[in-house]
Amino acid sequence: MDAPDQFMTMPGTDVVVIGAGMVGAACAYYAARAGLTVTVVDRGGVAAGTTGAGEGNILVSDKPPGPELALARHSAELWRELGDTLGGARIELEHKGGLVVATSAAELATLRTFAAGQRAAGVEAYDVAADALPDYEPHLATDLAGGVHYPQDMQVQPMLAAALLLRASRVRVLTGTRVVGLPRDPAGAVQAVATDRGLLPTRMVVNAGGVWAGEVAALAGVALPILPRRGFVLVTEALPALIRHKVYAAGYVANVERSSADLQVSPVIEGTRAGPVLIGSTRERVGFEPTFSLRALRGLAAEAVRLFPVLGSVSAIRAYRGFRPYSPDHLPMIGADPRVPGLHHATGHEGAGIGLAPATGHAVAALLAGHPPQVDLRSFAPERHDVHL
Structure with a gap:
């Protein structure tokens, strides 16, 4: 069998989400609900990374007053909605406290x-x-x-939740697909995602790569200290x-x-x-x-x-x-990266990614659709560490 041609062009899409864990699935779900076409790419399988090794915590109890607590409270509301949409029993959503x-x-x-x-x-x-x-x-x-x-604390089965969220999104999912480049146009904006299976034309990319998010960012010439x-x-x-x-x-x-x-x-x-x-x-x-x-x-x-x-x-x-x-300051990195037009990040949640995923995806989808997010993202700005490669 011939080796895959990474320069073969696949059908384009409005958004490419890199990462099929809980955060990536939430970004894809809310972006699709906003009317955008979405492709999700993951080097492994759905929920094969941090999501598959988590307990499924949805907590407000462990967060002090501030931006992360505000994100957690919004996320708890969205989890309750997702329980109704996806079926609480199907994703083992428990309001156990x-x-x-x-x-x-x-x-x-x-x-x-x-x-x-x-x-x-x-x-x-x-x-x-x-x-x-x-x-x-x-x-x-x-x-x-x-x-x-x-x-208000809850629990969910994270692998089931991520898989069913992607199914409900009706988006294209490419598993076993490694991202090898983020080509940019002469103005520096993202214009495609290069994978080992081919080129995905797009103008918007969401880096939901979890522990590998720093590697993804480096492909665009910027650094994230994940x-x-x-x-x-x-x-x-x-x-x-x-x-x-x-x-x-x-x-x-x-x-x-x-x-x-x-x-x-x-x-x-x-x-x-x-x-x-x-x-x-x-x-x-x-x-x-x-x-x-x-x-x-x-x-x-x-x-x-x-x-x-x-x-x-x-x-x-x-x-x-x-x-x-x-993340060094224990806050996730969520939002558009001003250093690379079209690049967005949704990572760095450490052990709170399952709980914070819906609010993260909801906020990122709003940005992708050109709307203001419901939660103030300034404290989560990806460029706050101001690191360049």
Whole structure:
């Protein structure tokens, strides 16, 4: 068989979305709803990267007042709409709520101050006294100081959601297709996407490449400081329903915001409809090192048993790992890139990509269609790091 001719021209399209994960699928969905023709290109398969290694968090509980919380609140509204459109049961969208717990009086004071700021920004957050925690989670450890209940937190099966969103979009999807260039016209604007299967003429490109978004940007001559941040999840044997909410320790928020490359472990524990309990989360910057870290997995198990002693007699049947697209200031990069006309970015969400995907896609689609987005994107401006190649 002859090698593919990367200079063969394929049918053109208004927009090419690079990346078929949850963020790319949302960008394609809302762009198609805006009346644009869309082609999605991915080097692997649908949800084959970070999306396929995620827990499906849709959280407002972990975000301080500010631009990311505003994005999360809009996204939560859109997720509820998508539940109606795609079928909540089909994508396993669960309105389970979150419970954040503190292990000490000092940690509880910090947590409640954090929650008070969120309430002022419109988040539903309810203080829970230590003696009331069993009403929410009967199997929690009995020596916890208290917590905060966030009824707006949700959960989704991310691979199902991404696949069904692309199906609902009715867009062209080219999987197993590597982007090798972003040709530009004499004025510097994008005019096509070159792939190893041929050339896709277009005037608008969305870089939703996740941990590979920096490589995509480099093809256009600009740099995005996106780095992979590795994380592990433990999966238990199937169990009767033990855990009602998404439960995590108050230190989780601090670990998300830390910039250290070292291993950080903070328990995030939840049940699933199928029965297994998912136990996350770890964070460390080790490049794309694929090795499974026994230290990280032991840390997860120990933290889970600390919060739920009943898990001490439960077997872990497997573990999986993925790489989150890490941004140095912990904010995603969303919007048009003024350095390259026609190029847009939707990346850098780290572990919040599933939750923030609908609002990200909605905002990017508005820009592509020439309309102002509903959410202020200035804090997410891709050029804020001002890095050129």
